[in-house]
Amino acid sequence: MSLGLDEQVDAPGAPARPGGGTVTAAPRSVAQRALLVGVFVAGAVLVAVLALVDLTLGTSDVGVADLLRLLTGSGDDEALAVLVASRAPRVLAGLLVGAALGVSGGVLQSVARNPLASPDTLAVNAGAYVTVVVASVLGLSLPFALNGALTFLGGLAAASFVLAISRGGASGPSRLVLAGSATMLALSSVTYLLMILFEEETQGMFAWGEGTIVQSGSQKVAQAAPVVLVAIVVAVVWARRLDLLALGDDTASVLGLDVRRTRLVAVLLAVLLAALAVSVAGPVGFVGLSAPVIARLVASRVPGLHRHRLLLPFAALAGCAVVLAADVLIRLAVPARTGVMVPTGVVTTLLGAALMVWLARRLRASGPVRVTASVGARTASHARVATVLGVLTALVVALLVAGLLLGDRLLLTGDVLNWLSGVSGRQVTFVLDQRVPRVLAALLAGAALGLAGTSVQAVARNPLAEPGLLGITGGAGVGAVVATALVPGASVWTVSVGAVLGAVLTFSLVYGLSSRRGLSSDRLVLVGIGVSAAATSVITLLVVLTSPWNTTMALTFLSGSTYGRTAAQVWPVGIALVVLVPLLLRWRRDLDVLALDDDVPRVLGVALERTRFGLLVVTALLTASAVSAVGVVGFVGLVAPHLARALVGSSHARVVPVAALLGAVVLSLADTVGRTVIAPAQIPAGLVTALIGAPYFVWLLWRTRRSA
Template sequence: MSLGLDEQVDAPAGTRPGRGGATAIPAAPPRTAALPLVGVFTAAVVLVAALAVLDLTLGTSDVGALDLWHLLRGTSDDQTLAVLIASRAPRVLAGLLVGAALGVSGGALQSVARNPLASPDTLAVNAGAYVTVVLAAVLGISLPFALSGALTFVGGLAAAAFVLAIARGGAAGPSRLVLAGSATMLALSSITYLLMLLFEQETQGMFAWGEGTIVQSGTQKVAQAAPVVLVAIVVLVVWSRRLDVLALGDDTASVLGLDVRRTRVVAVLLAVLLAALAVTVAGPVGFVGLSAPVIARLVASRVPGLFRHRLLLPFAALAGCAVVLAADVLIRALVPARAGVMIPTGVVTTLLGASLMVWLARRLRASGPVRATASVGARAASRTRVGVVVGLLVVLVVGLLVAGLLLGDRLLLTGDVANWLAGTSGRQVSFVLDQRVPRVLAALLAGAALGLAGTSVQAVARNPLAEPGLLGITGGAGVGAVLATFLLPGTSVWGVSVGAVLGAGLTFSLVYGLSSRRGLSSDRLVLVGIGVSAAASSIITLLVVLTSPWNTTMALTFLSGSTYGRTAAQVWPVAIALVVLTPLLVRWRRDLDVIALDDDVPRVLGVPLERTRLGLLVVTALLTAVAVSAVGVVGFIGLVAPHLARALVGSSHARVIPVAALLGAVVLSAADTVGRTVIAPAQIPAGLVAALIGAPYFVWLLWRSRRA
């Protein structure tokens, strides 16, 4: 399986490549004049101090800069002091603590993995820590701060260890690390969303907190976490010379007498501890651990001597403080005071971090050919086998259709369905089936649409691990649908579908345009898509918090992918799209075969590459958009269905297209039926069940190919 492991990120001047083709963290340069270093540190401290003071002047009360000046002079009233002590000072202190902890954590993880995209987010540390906090809330366990921090540390460490094992410690390149982290994060997020939906009362307020907020009710948490954060940072700085040697590569470091494994283990433990403490204090503030070290390294590329870890890590801490405080200031300056309090700080930091991730992904350069998508696990199948597979899948689809109609919070008989079709059923049966039929059809049709969209995307991207969600199309469609709902209250289903189509089209146009630098690279396309997808998720959260801050169930249901409350009007757009667009994919079946190989073969055979590729992407965006408008944001169907189809019937798209559509319908329909039945009368959104199935499958694909 080809994952583009020979690609790497263009490094700043002075870096040297490490093992596995990953970007190496540069070794310590010779000693230089201290004046530039003093200047850059002074500027950073002044910037952080200015942002802290500015943040103290912003809030919901009338206390401003002049009142703080009077407070410093000792001429202010008690109200100013109360506001400062009760809310603003704890908020600023939390921002400083979280920024420093995540900045150093991300810097250490990037050095250990020799990967500029490593961070507590891309290694799923934040997701692992967050799920433990939600689990404790569900169980009704009120833990003291020390035990709560220990619990988040265990969750974050388990997630990071899992991701690093799959990605071979980051040596396999940026794409595998981020793909493994994204899959693990999505699986953990699915568990988190499930717990929050099933235990709404116990987890009230955790949706917004889950995006990361530095709003505090006192300084108790900060005061308890600060000593541990300080000690961890000091230990990492003391170990800085070991990290400098580690940057030379494992073989060189071993020759120089460094215990590579011990250094890695200690650095990862301390980095995860810092990230876990940040989650305990403020929730998972997104992408600070990515953006702060990247900013620090960009500055270090222009300041001699700053690449030494004893200076780089403290500077990353200052950069983290600046990022968090700047995000908080931006929110409170641009959004009205009371609404600004509800917006999590992590929304803005995620947007910044996602932008930096896209920028880094655009610097990927290919050093070798990319294998064809069709070559991954695909074996030629006989016509008999293809006929048997298609026949079994059709029977399975029919069986799931019947099971979906019969199973749920109320069990029905086939005679009830027959009577309903004949118009002779009783009132209760009619009521149940009137609600259930659109849901079952929505799951079947949306699953088929996502299976087809995934088939097209994997061929165009030449990456068997690509899917509409990882390429940002699903997130863009979600943003468009949510915008249509909020900007046009009472809009019809067709209006939501149009919004989803526009969002999907614009988002993928952005992803494709940003990924086309120096030719289309599958890894670059996926990494840019993941960054844009993260930004889209933050925008959805921002829209929900601004327009309906207390209706988190609605947001969770939409983000989890659910067929709840679907009507026939929401099924028709998906049905029409399948009827119109499926023949186009069938017509392009041979073009898909050659496009999945490389750029040269289609041109030699006379295939209009760019025009065909554009048409396929438009079809993909339309199929994804109508699926999102029908069932919300559902992930991994577009990954699992095409991959299983190639494994069952071979690589020919004439065979893959119908089988992938049927498999997509099977997976989402089964997920919907299980979600409606297993804990009836309560329900699990179909998207969560699908993610819990698809994410482990995706991780297994990565694990199976880890030595490729």
């Protein structure tokens, strides 16, 4: 389905051209030139003021008066040392990172002709970050040049992959962001796995992974600055070609532009700038999205600023302002010594997520909605359905037994029978007392996520939707972490209630924001992804503020794990399934018609909005119960319903039980594999499902890329 914008987001108010681009005539009057100069001066003044304010903030007692005395030559050595060793490098890093990401995002948005393209949504930052973590795990202490080259290669590989899947962004914002999100989640899963398995080698990289401009000296900034400056100059020199590219491939080719070469060079420049920013400060989130969007919004009011030779430098100024403002906000809002530990990227991600939601709300469908909820489905006979149900039930039983027997200590079926009879030995009793709740949590949470995915895919009419991509999982995670942080020694029920409240509130937010002029599938997904990114940043912020030295706990929760589960933690998800599954079965026919379009349900007398709202509430509750049991687990809600439709057809009377069984199979298998393959060390189940589910998701995107 193609998408349009209510307004020209990439160039509001500018004349439209073929291919969705915009071109603005050169300023023709002195007043227009003066306005352009005034805008740049105002931007530079804002950045200068933010830089000066940032210089006065820090953990030491050096204040404004001490810095002013330095300017007059009467300052003391302590103030000079603080300025040179800490604050100045921090501010310079903010300027460097902001300028690099601003230009990088501006170039990527122009190349993809997509207002949501950025180093984050194209997984450039994730690809660069994983290479840094791999180098740390291998114990490589690389010089800055080699480290920068490594991050460049990682970012380039990720961006090329995402652009190939999304047809260079031509398939629309929704598809581009979905492809980038799937790739980013797969790479993040690898990163989290490495940090969990090699905790000592990757010490301190969890917070750094959100992006922080805190520096120990100015060496990195000094080494990166010349390359960043050259890359920005080349991008500005290349600006004329980007202007032509905005006219559309055919028009640009007629005018003599080598489109393929232009795209290649532009992407290389953008990835280089983003990789250098990661090398200096880590992946500072969404600056590459927010800075160009801000620049284009200003350009909508300033004639001539849309031209790339002016737009890119202004995006650099906007990036500097965003990064420095985020750093200033952190240091003003959080006590000085605690503020040092809060990554700058947390605030920039929150800003970027808000902008993504705002852009998503401006999206409108430009054509009829396709029936996408049944992609890959086919009619199945009763015998086939019975066979599938029988095989899946046998698999669930087999995985239940395997989960009890396998792990860091191998048991026999006789040991399990003796435990059930109460006559097992002390060691067997100890092992099974810990293992049984874990196995049950994985089975029940997997079933809950499979059902939640089934519901949300029918409501959204999108086989690529799942609770995690709609922000519900992240919201439940925020609720659980808040309950844990605010209530020391919180009980299982307290955490479960927190997860439910977080999921319901997040669902309400996503639903409300995406219901403008009727619920749009693409708008729902984009808003959900933006809210999910914000939720992840909030979780990171809470962990850094409450348990800064316990990042393994945070990583385990964010990765989804059954570690340390007790019988009490299994009850909430079990109760949720008992109460909510009958509701889904009752609504099975409504799910069938909701998956078609908005007209058929109304003709058949279905209360469309009320039924849709009820189904999404059920989705939120199922997701929250699963998060309270196993943490944040992704892709089970994507894979289970999709496979269910492929096996038994699109009728939800069949899909609902099959998806529940498949969800249980997928998560239980992931949990057993994670506990066994590198025992006594363990891989969180959520990482295993992400490593399986992300490639499957990417395959779905690739399979349907030409029909999008």
